[in-house]
Amino acid sequence: MHATTPELTDDEVRTIRGDFPILAETVNGHPLAYLDSAATTQKPRAVLDAEREFLERRNAAVHRGAHTLAAEATEEFEAARATVAAFVGADVGEIVWTSNATEGINLVAYGLSNAAFGDGDPALAVGPGDEIVVTELEHHANLIPWQQLARRTGATLRYLPVDDDGALRLDLVGEVITDRTRVVAVSHVSNVLGIVNPVAVLVEAAHRAGAIVVLDACQSAPHAPLDLGELDVDIAVFSGHKMLGPTGVGVLYGKRTLLEALPPFLTGGSMITTVTLDRAEFMAPPQRFEAGTQRVSQAIGLAAAVRYLDAVGMPRIAAHDRQLGARLAEGLDAIRGVRVLGPVGVERVGLAGFDLAGVHPHDLGQVLDDRGIAIRVGHHCAQPLHRRLGLGASARASAALYTTDDEVDRFLDAVDEAAGFFGVRS
């Protein structure tokens, strides 16, 4: 199915690049080669214009007020929700706006512990004897909220290990996911390794055990078609700014029945029906989870980003991305002293984490920056995975739909020369 989707042509990528003003910037005397899209993507004019247009012509608080602008703003805000819902194969009522993916995961983790206090469906309450399962390769955002949930409730945190290459140990799924498991939290695509995790296997095991699956889709949503309904996960989160949208807006997807049972995390205005001095009744989802003034222009910007991605076509973006991922991984692998992180022969997005023997990632990043090449260095918010791979830090190059082969090649040449610069080769 993948092989038949045509990649973006060089001309198409050139046209796309014209829509991203920042890509024409010069950095340290070189044309910018932006290979840090997994940290945050650049934004096309369509997104910047959508936010500006809204703020200049229709800005108002949503879901309150009777004036014309308030009505228009509310309509556009809700239309944005529908756009994003359609993009990920969800119903509009299953999409909750958050500030970012991290807030989305915390919303669920706190909701589950709040259920123990009699809010929402008591069947959701997590407590002693219950187990929460994460994986060894998670981003801290999909680890620490679960550690904290376990601490608050007395539940036990368990993890599915990875092998020496960083692949999930599927042979241990049956041991780790049991009838005590209440939550299985996993990332769709590893932000360090770029590999696609076998979500279907975990979903099946989790559902058989009666547990919910929380999917971190931050690194998959920008790269390939995403159908959350088909994946059958119970919760998914992703961030706007990693998929051409603005910062300050993220998305929480939840199956309708689960969202209806889940008590709120943040409480206050806009999420209630009746309030007395003693207590409050909460609205139905998604509003139950959207307390306070909403990030309206950002949601509208994210909808513009989704329309932009749709217009290019996610299957074609995915084909382009896979090609760049292979070029990155194969190119790096051919450089003496480079260890490409992650198992080989599995599906990979346009992202490669690596280690260059004898050169600390920060020094490598500095040399690349000197040539206008932006990559990520450090532990990428995944310290346990780095420890497991025997590293303190690593370097990561990540692509997006606007990335060219030429940028990848400039990057590969610079990595090769960095080894010479630091004198780690005789």
Next chain:
Amino acid sequence: MSSDDLRALYQEVILTHARDPDGRGIVDGWTGRAREVNPLCGDEIDLAVGVEGGVIRSITWEGHGCAISQASASLLTGLLEGATVADARERIELFRTALRSRGEIELDEEHFGDAVALGGVSRYVARVKCAMLAWVTLENALATS
């Protein structure tokens, strides 16, 4: 191939010290010890100082990090072994001021010897912490001594 800016940051003396640093491997007999982490990059240093009669007799350390942080720890060892505690504190403060000056204040050779090579780091705000790590850790180790 590399620009002059990059050569000014990674001077030969830094690369040499990073490859083969002095003072690595903590030696017994220390009187003060501290551990610091740079949470942004995960760099770590565990540094032990031996003080006798107000004079620093030994500085040894263990840790990992970038070339700047490793060279900085190495240069610090050679520079401040034999210095009085008061003198070391003063030079740590001068070092901090220069490193935070965004290239405005240079390190002078009289006080800093070969460690003047670290002065180039002050123009790279994101790397100042790398150069400072060992110095801050020594300051904390002296406080426990």
